[in-house]
Amino acid sequence: MILAPGMPHCLRIIGLAAALLVCGGAQAACIVTGPPDAPDRICALALSASRVTALLPDGRTVELAPPTGLEPRAGCRLPDAGYLICGDTAAWVRPVQVAAQWRPVAGAPSQVRQAVGLGGNRLLLLYGGVATAGGLSGAQVGLYELTAGHTLAPLHIGVRSDANPRFLAVGELDDGPHALIGVVTVAVFDRYPRLRPWLYALAGERMTPAWLGTSFARPYITAGFGDVDATNAGDELCSLELDADGRRLITAYRRHGFVMEGVAQSGPGTLGDTLRTARIGPGEDLVCVWVGGATGQIVGYRMRSAGTGGLGALEPSLATPELARPAAWAVTVDGDGPHAVVLSAQGALERLQMRREAGVPVAIDSQSTL
Known part of the structure; x- marks a missing residue:
């Protein structure tokens, strides 16, 4: 249920017929950020096609030759390991030091579309599926751990392909860490597939459903976590939405x-x-x-x-x-x-x-x- 302030007993849904805009799968380019201040470390990696570009703390950039056959599609930073970079069929990890070398990672699923680190060596992966004109279809979201032997070990497949996950984000609510998954599926009171927000608690080695929402107050394009309200202990959910006239705005x-x-x-x-x-x-x-x-x-x-x-x-x-x-x-x-x-x-x-x-x-x- 979505409540507007001052309206404790009613729900106002606006513009459900507005256009649904979602990503179609792997991004053409993405940026993975890292530690900003250490002088001998890479503070960001830009991934595009067959290129990997490193940004140094002093503003200089360095082209890093990717491993043979790796076409970077997605990545994240793992504090205990460095930058994890995924291609269509393989994954590699590179420590944050400028002079470090790539190391192959075993066990990565095919077609990783998005990777989000959870601290330590755990991460969420959005992978698989088929990119169609209407968006990504048939992907999955799983919880993984990078082992000491440089293997991605699956811990739990939290969102199956029939839910059609499109994106994921991670944040800290007042009762612990959670993942927000944007899925395109039907709901009990709405049998038309739409982009819907699902929340999962991240505790132990599982993704536990916490809120399988039908909608925010308006149709939305994407969403994530952000601590915008100083009076609240945890993060808020920040949603990029479409109003009744098709205009875009942000709601927390x-x-x-x-x-x-x-x-x-x-x-x-x-x-x-x-x-x-x-x-x-x-x-x-x-x-x-x-x-x-x-x-x-x-x-x-x-x-x-x-x-x-x-x-x-x-x-x-x-x-x-x-x-x-x-x-x-x-x-x-x-x-x-x-x-x-x-x-x-x-x-x-x-x-x-x-x-x-x-x-x-x-x-x-x-x-x-x-």
Whole structure:
């Protein structure tokens, strides 16, 4: 159930007929971030086709020759091992030190589409399936562990192919770590396949269903975790949604058992397809999105509370300078503050500081409600 603030006994669903936009499978390019400050370590890897580009803390970039036959598709950083990079049929791991070497990893499933580290050597993998015109179909999500012998050992297959998972994210709710899986399936009261948010608790060696939601308050494009509300101990769920007019906006929800309460939202804008979060202080995350078309900015939103019982506002706070729309991007935070790590369409990798004075032309409609 989704509750809007001030509406404890009713649910308002808007625009269910709006277009459903989801990713079609493996990304054409992606960026994996790592430790930002260590001088002898790689702080980000950009993966595209047969290229792997490393970003160093001083802003320099280095081309890393990938292992023979590896076409990078997805990756994540494992604190105890380094960067895990997956191709269609193989996986390799590389420690974060600049001079380190690639090591082969056994046991990786075929066609890894997304990898998310959980701390230590555990990770979630979205893999398999077929990329169709309507999106990824028939994939699975599994919990894995990288062993000391460099083998990916399956611990639990949490989401089967009949649920059609499209993306995954990991965060910390007030009752522990959880995974958010976007699935395209039917529901009890809605027999049409739509993108739906499913939550799984991550405890021990299993993915335990915690909330198999029918919908957020609106049709959504993607979602993730972000600690935007300082009054709440855990993360909120941040969803990139479509309003009744097809405009895009961000909504933050707080989970109360089987209820999702909307706590803040942005105004509508020309927003991209991806959400990223970055920890900018104790208990506070910046929620970042591309704003613009062929040119634009990567913009970070922060929550302004509306007081007890009110719907807060997610407002533009920091932004990069204007740039051409990148092939991939991520956000990191170091001693100089938040930076966007950007991979251009031409393959150039750079780091751009996000500043208040960059200017953000996004209107906030304070009268909008869930």
